[in-house]
Amino acid sequence: MTLTNPPVLTDVNPVPPPEPLAEPASGPLDWLRRNLFRSPADAVVTVVSGAVVGYILYRLGRYVLVTGRWEIVRANLKLFMVGRYPTDELWRIAVVLAAVGLLAGLIAGFIHQRHVVAGTEPARQPLGRRLLTVFARLWPLILGTALLLSLTSTIGPTVMVTAVVVAAVVGRLLGVRLPKGSLALLVLAGVFGFGVAVWFLTRPVGWDGWGGMMLNVFLAVAGITLCFPLGVLLALGRRSKLPLVRAVSVGYIELFRGVPLYVLLLLGFLALGFFIPTWLEAPGLVVRAVVVFTLFTAAYVAEIVRGGLQSLPKGQTEAAQALGLSTVRTTFLIVLPQALRNVIPALVGQFISLFKDTVLAAAAMGFLDASNVSGLANAQDAFRGQRLAAETLPFVMLLFWIGCITMSRESQRLERKLGVGTR
Amino acid sequence: MTNEATTNDADAVFADATQVAGSGEVMIELRDVVKRFGNFTALSGINLSIARKEVVVVIGPSGSGKSTMIRCINRLEEHDEGRIVVDGVELSRDVRNIQEVRRETGMVFQQFNLFPHLSVLDNVTLAPRQVRHLRKRDAEELGMAMLEQVRIPEQATKYPGQLSGGQQQRVAIARALAMKPKVMLFDEPTSALDPEMINEVLDSMKDLAREGMTMIVVTHEMGFAREVADRVVFMAEGQIVEVGTPEHFFTAPREDRTKLFLSQIL
Numbered sequence: 001m002t003l004t005n006p007p008v009l010t011d012v013n014p015v016p017p018p019e020p021l022a023e024p025a026s027g028p029l030d031w032l033r034r035n036l037f038r039s040p041a042d043a044v045v046t047v048v049s050g051a052v053v054g055y056i057l058y059r060l061g062r063y064v065l066v067t068g069r070w071e072i073v074r075a076n077l078k079l080f081m082v083g084r085y086p087t088d089e090l091w092r093i094a095v096v097l098a099a100v101g102l103l104a105g106l107i108a109g110f111i112h113q114r115h116v117v118a119g120t121e122p123a124r125q126p127l128g129r130r131l132l133t134v135f136a137r138l139w140p141l142i143l144g145t146a147l148l149l150s151l152t153s154t155i156g157p158t159v160m161v162t163a164v165v166v167a168a169v170v171g172r173l174l175g176v177r178l179p180k181g182s183l184a185l186l187v188l189a190g191v192f193g194f195g196v197a198v199w200f201l202t203r204p205v206g207w208d209g210w211g212g213m214m215l216n217v218f219l220a221v222a223g224i225t226l227c228f229p230l231g232v233l234l235a236l237g238r239r240s241k242l243p244l245v246r247a248v249s250v251g252y253i254e255l256f257r258g259v260p261l262y263v264l265l266l267l268g269f270l271a272l273g274f275f276i277p278t279w280l281e282a283p284g285l286v287v288r289a290v291v292v293f294t295l296f297t298a299a300y301v302a303e304i305v306r307g308g309l310q311s312l313p314k315g316q317t318e319a320a321q322a323l324g325l326s327t328v329r330t331t332f333l334i335v336l337p338q339a340l341r342n343v344i345p346a347l348v349g350q351f352i353s354l355f356k357d358t359v360l361a362a363a364a365m366g367f368l369d370a371s372n373v374s375g376l377a378n379a380q381d382a383f384r385g386q387r388l389a390a391e392t393l394p395f396v397m398l399l400f401w402i403g404c405i406t407m408s409r410e411s412q413r414l415e416r417k418l419g420v421g422t423r
Numbered sequence: 424m425t426n427e428a429t430t431n432d433a434d435a436v437f438a439d440a441t442q443v444a445g446s447g448e449v450m451i452e453l454r455d456v457v458k459r460f461g462n463f464t465a466l467s468g469i470n471l472s473i474a475r476k477e478v479v480v481v482i483g484p485s486g487s488g489k490s491t492m493i494r495c496i497n498r499l500e501e502h503d504e505g506r507i508v509v510d511g512v513e514l515s516r517d518v519r520n521i522q523e524v525r526r527e528t529g530m531v532f533q534q535f536n537l538f539p540h541l542s543v544l545d546n547v548t549l550a551p552r553q554v555r556h557l558r559k560r561d562a563e564e565l566g567m568a569m570l571e572q573v574r575i576p577e578q579a580t581k582y583p584g585q586l587s588g589g590q591q592q593r594v595a596i597a598r599a600l601a602m603k604p605k606v607m608l609f610d611e612p613t614s615a616l617d618p619e620m621i622n623e624v625l626d627s628m629k630d631l632a633r634e635g636m637t638m639i640v641v642t643h644e645m646g647f648a649r650e651v652a653d654r655v656v657f658m659a660e661g662q663i664v665e666v667g668t669p670e671h672f673f674t675a676p677r678e679d680r681t682k683l684f685l686s687q688i689l
Contacts, residue, residue, distance in 0.1 A: 118580070318499050319536035319595075323550035323602060324526040333553065337540050 072388045073395045074151050076377040080395065081148075083211015083368045089204040093214065094160040096197045101168035103193065107186050109175020137413065144402040194225065207284035211368035213399050215286070220355040220403075223293035227354075228347075230294060231301025232340075236331065238306055249302070256299035261292075261357055265364035268292040289361040297354050304346045308339035341418050348411035352404045370396045449508075450475045450606060450637045451496060456505035458491055458661075465491040466502070467661040475605075476635045480648040480669075483658035484684060489641040492658070493608045496639070497528045510605055526554060529599030533611040535591045537583035537598070543570070544579040547598045555602065562601075569597035573627045589620030593627050600631075607631065609640040645689065649673060657681050 036046040073080065082093060115121035125133075135142060149158055178186075198218075201210075210218060237249030256264075268288040276282050283291075312335060320330040340347075362369035368376065374392035377383060451473040458466040466488045473479055481489045494500040495507060498514055498521045507514045509524045538546050547566035551557045557565065570576045573593035575586075583591055592612055599607060609628065613621045625647050632638060632651045642648065648655050648669055655672040657665045657680070665678045673689075676682050 315532055315534050315536035322497055322525060322530035324522055324554040325550060329553050334538055
């Protein structure tokens, strides 16, 4: 038996075989054509905006490299950084910064080791790669420091930076060897060390001799450290079952969120005596500023944390209660760790805001902080009447930007590490 | 599973829900329990006694108060009227009583409610360490034993988010068991699971019943009820409509509501 082939339909609507797809051209010229000069209109937009951007970049580059009179920054670098802190005592700042570097290194090493144990990070990487990772992570800080060092004329700052780097490296090496439960200890050491550092730094000059960027950083760090616990307590208080606690929390939050920070700072400057009993010595200005920042920012932190608390499913508390955990343990072991993790971006945003707002304290209370040094430098004999604020203010902006971008990038890294939003 | 005392004379014995099966030693007692949510009465006069080592399956249409009833037993909901006594401790405003009952009562939720920021082992050891004050090593030994009991010791270092639903629910069972509870409450433990994962959870629960755990299980798994339950409780509109052995319940239900419900689901 022969099989007849089924009839083949031919020549009915013949479909030509598809043209082989043209290889997408991939040279730089082709890229330009595809992305910037696809049509005449595209070309016009590209040329015009390119010219504008090019001109701005040219003027900016020329200003930074050629016409800018950066000698005003160079001459006043110490004022910008530490105000009128006595030169003979600058080693104290070096010691404190080295201690900060050591602690940061310890924490980084410790956390790295925990990740190695958990198997989420390789134990060893080649040195070059590790340096590259550190640079990719902290380049604004590293480049900023390099720029500052290039502006110095003495050996002191270079020694200081070297000491900090060495301390950080030593901390990193030691941190790997810390036993498992050390993180709480490290945090405690940080908080305690902060107090010691303040005492150590205030010894030669007292509270109000602080200045420059050091003062801005100090106000921010002190404000952040103090406002955080207060804000968390207020957030918990606002959700309390006790009507009095709730009322006090709500009253506090709404009061401080409803008034301008600058006015509060002025009040702290001018009228704090009203609230302080006469037999008590009124605190120094820096302390007043810290108090105002703490009270003000705590209200915002409270609302951010409350959002985090509300985002937790009810089942989490119920599961903890069903296991017999007390309310306090449920709050601190189950609820807060998750709630805080979820609000890291908003919290860090608030802290960045606080850091920048420290210049308001200087404006209200007359501190010689980084922003006010600008005015002072331009009033010096060598620079008076030369309108060099166009040099000094951008320099101050750069200092703040380095701090803020570092905080922002570190918070994003923390979010990734903690898996926020992935769950 | 020690329901020798529950005679085949189902009609005579089980007309009264307060009659206990088993050894006769009462573990949980609910008397005229009423619970309201605003104007809505979720439980209107519940009477139920449960014996030590008894397995009671609670079924009924949604909104009938099944979950509310077992959530009252460990005070996740506060009842408005009546008495609830768990192993001799009456639930009252007294926080110490509440804590004592919760220590002795394990609960497994429909949505697992594992703690996502803690590893599986830490989920299991948290309460033994914080509430029973076990040392870390002892707690971890206990935790691993509990994970072995639900057959997932190899997942101990993972986080809940990395596990399947069935595995998560078994971790939740291990977490509750680590407190060495006298009673286990299950609130629709398989309702949020994909079908292929239901059996692994039910198997763990059967193991538990076989070991003599006192259990109250709210579920729609009729096969489980038939196989494991000493008694089946049927609830509707906040009341207990009918109580009986599985044989009685699935073969010769008395109440019309029960018949209607069974005809809808079987």
